[in-house]
Amino acid sequence: MKTLAHRNIPITIIGGGIHGTSIALRLLRDVPTACRNIAIVDRHPEPLTQWRLKTERQGMTFLRSPAVHHITPDPLGIVEYAEQHNRLHELAPPYSQPSTALFWEHCNDALAELTQHSIYYQFEVAKLRWDKGTGKYPFRLISTNNIGFRSGCVILAIGSDDCAYIPTEFTAWQRQYPDRIIHSSQFTVNKYQLSRDSGKIVIVGGGLTAGTLAKSLSEKGNHVVLISRKKLKTEQFDFPPIWLGPKALTEFADETDFQRRYQIIQENRGEGSITPEVMQTLENNPNINIYPETHICNIVSAQSLQVETTRGTIANVSRIILATGYKFNLRRYGFMRELIRQYPVQLICGFPKLDSNLQLYPIENLFGTGTIAQLQIGPASGNIAGANLAYERIREKL
Numbered sequence: 333m334k335t336l337a338h339r340n341i342p343i344t345i346i347g348g349g350i351h352g353t354s355i356a357l358r359l360l361r362d363v364p365t366a367c368r369n370i371a372i373v374d375r376h377p378e379p380l381t382q383w384r385l386k387t388e389r390q391g392m393t394f395l396r397s398p399a400v401h402h403i404t405p406d407p408l409g410i411v412e413y414a415e416q417h418n419r420l421h422e423l424a425p426p427y428s429q430p431s432t433a434l435f436w437e438h439c440n441d442a443l444a445e446l447t448q449h450s451i452y453y454q455f456e457v458a459k460l461r462w463d464k465g466t467g468k469y470p471f472r473l474i475s476t477n478n479i480g481f482r483s484g485c486v487i488l489a490i491g492s493d494d495c496a497y498i499p500t501e502f503t504a505w506q507r508q509y510p511d512r513i514i515h516s517s518q519f520t521v522n523k524y525q526l527s528r529d530s531g532k533i534v535i536v537g538g539g540l541t542a543g544t545l546a547k548s549l550s551e552k553g554n555h556v557v558l559i560s561r562k563k564l565k566t567e568q569f570d571f572p573p574i575w576l577g578p579k580a581l582t583e584f585a586d587e588t589d590f591q592r593r594y595q596i597i598q599e600n601r602g603e604g605s606i607t608p609e610v611m612q613t614l615e616n617n618p619n620i621n622i623y624p625e626t627h628i629c630n631i632v633s634a635q636s637l638q639v640e641t642t643r644g645t646i647a648n649v650s651r652i653i654l655a656t657g658y659k660f661n662l663r664r665y666g667f668m669r670e671l672i673r674q675y676p677v678q679l680i681c682g683f684p685k686l687d688s689n690l691q692l693y694p695i696e697n698l699f700g701t702g703t704i705a706q707l708q709i710g711p712a713s714g715n716i717a718g719a720n721l722a723y724e725r726i727r728e729k730l
Contacts, residue, residue, distance in 0.1 A: 336453055336481040340469045341371045343730060346457055347489030348374030349382055351702035354403040354719035355487060356451065357442060359730070361405060367449035371483075373473070375456035379443050380436075382493050387432045390541060391521035391548025395435055396570060396607060398427035401716040402435065404442045413438045424609075427568070455479070460486065460667045462675070462695050471698070485697040485730065490665060491714065492658035492703050493517070495682075499656055502536075505631045509652075512637060516541050516655040521548045524651075531636045531648040532557055536628070537655030538564050539604020545655055547610055550619040557639075557646055558614065559623045567605035571711040575600065576721070584710045585688070590680045593707050600711040604657065660703050671695065683707050690725045699726050 343359070343366075345352045352372050359366045376382065386392075399414075400407045410430055414420050422431040430438070446452050459474040469482035496515045498506060506513045516537070533549055535542050538560035546556045574580045587593050606614070614620050623643050630640040637649040661682030662668050671677065677692055678685040684692050684700060686708045692698045701722035703714040708725070712718045 334450055334453075335479070336371060336373070336455060336473075337479045339481045340483070341481060342369040342468075342484045343371075343487065344471070344473060344483040344485070345370065345372045345487045345489050346374075346460075346473075347491070347702070348372045348376065348379040348452060349489060349491060349702075350380065350403060350716055351491070351719045351722065352487070352489035353379045353439075353443065353446065354716075355489065355701060355723050355726070357403060357445060358405050358720075358723050358727075360445060360449065362727070367451060370449075370451045371481075372446070372452045373455035373457060374452070375454065377454045379446060379452055380439055382491075384436060386493075386517075387436075388522065389516070389520045390544045391551075392432050392544050394424050394429050394431050394609075396429065396540060396568075397716050399423055399430055400428075401720075402430075403439055403716070403719070405720075409442075410435065410438045413441065457667045460671060462671060462698065464696070470696075486699070487726065488668075488692075488698070488700045488704055489702055490704060492660040495658045495660050495664050497656050497659040498654060501628070502654060502656075506654075509631070509633060509637065512633075512650070513631070513652045514654065516545060516653050519545070519651075519653050521545065521552070524549070524552075524554075526553050530554065531650035532646060534559060534637075534639055534646060534649050534652045535655055536560075536652065537604065537657070538562055538606075538624075539655065539657060540570065540606055540610065541657070542604070542655035543606035543610040543614055545653060546620055547613045547617070550613075550617045553619070555619050555621075557621045557623060557649075559626050559628065559641065561625070561627060562603060563624045564611065564622065565605040566608050566611045568607060570605060571600050571715070575710050575712045576717055581710060581721075585708075590685050590707050593710075594680050594683065597706055597711050660706075662704065671698075680707060688725070689729050690722060691729070697729075699729070701726065 356372055399410050402410045422434040456476045458476045461472040463470050469484050471483040471486050474480040496517045532555045534557045535546050536559050546558045550556050627642045632638050639646040639649050683706050687693045690699045690705050706713045709718050709721050
């Protein structure tokens with residue numbers, strides 16, 4: 333079995349999710365010799381593990397992104413795959429959104445390329461050091477089990493999975509009832525057993541995760557109450573598609589105030605929205621009660637939880653799921669904290685201020701893609717489509 337110990341790797345991608353694998357596949361196809369020069373490192377044994385677990389936890393059956401957005405460079409790749417396997421019915425209208433099963437199998441087909449070249453390694457980064465001026469391989473990566481190697485260039489393809497957001501008003505309640513108030517990242521629909529004594533499930537949130545969880549749990553016979561602080565919004569996509577076009581991206585790049593860029597991202601992504609298909613299910617399902625523009629005032633426990641809201645009390649609650657999203661902060665990643673302390677990497681609300689090549693100034697040849705690149709790529713950065721936008725920026729430097 334190949335190991336990274338004491339090796340010199342020209343390009344290291346930290347993160348084997350959608351962005352990390354997508355950039356690796358593009359490099360392999362653009363540069364014939366890339367297979368000898370790349371390593372993807374991730375704490376999981378297989379690529380895309382976190383993405384697969386996330387869709388399984390929610391019970392997601394179809395992606396929100398259209399078929400043109402996937403991990404391979406060919407825009408029609410998943411459509412052609414569906415045609416070859418007689419699975420065109422798994423591309424849902426109106427934008428041919430693929431089923432999660434189809435997307436996953438198409439990914440598996442593409443990931444065989446990574447397996448063929450043996451560039452994926454289960455390696456959890458504990459330390460990342462930059463020894464400026466030490467030659468072609470200035471980066472040192474050390475794993476949690478103390479294996480180390482050097483690299484000439486590092487791409488951070490890390491998302492916000494380690495940055496689950498718990499609203500401050502819930503922290504004390506969660507400490508009091510840790511087994512019954514949990515973040516959505518800790519809950520799996522298929523593992524939840526409905527019993528005769530099961531009470532209502534309260535889901536807090538107004539985005540697609542909240543809606544998908546409510547839909548999946550109600551279809552299993554659970555009584556669900558969906559509570560949102562604001563009116564629920566129905567949108568086909570989680571950001572306006574203009575953010576994939578040159579006009580919006582040029583205007584965004586012309587904005588020199590990075591705090592204003594952050595505000596623009598918040599305005600265009602907002603606090604989440606729900607697709608029309610999922611919203612229709614929520615509104616027509618007798619097992620779901622929707623409480624928009626509602627705040628939770630208190631949570632108390634007898635045999636089950638009682639949730640006191642601005643609309644009244646919800647009794648007999650067995651579980652509260654916080655579908656409150658993620659709040660990215662680069663400091664949450666232990667291997668980055670030392671670098672940030674050592675070098676003046678400027679953060680805006682937890683996001684690094686990258687240069688136009690997605691480089692973490694002033695650290696040379698350390699790049700960011702995905703969620704980490706929001707202040708350069710814009711609202712689409714964390715989505716599947718953002719991988720292509722990021723690669724176009726990074727490619728020339730690589």
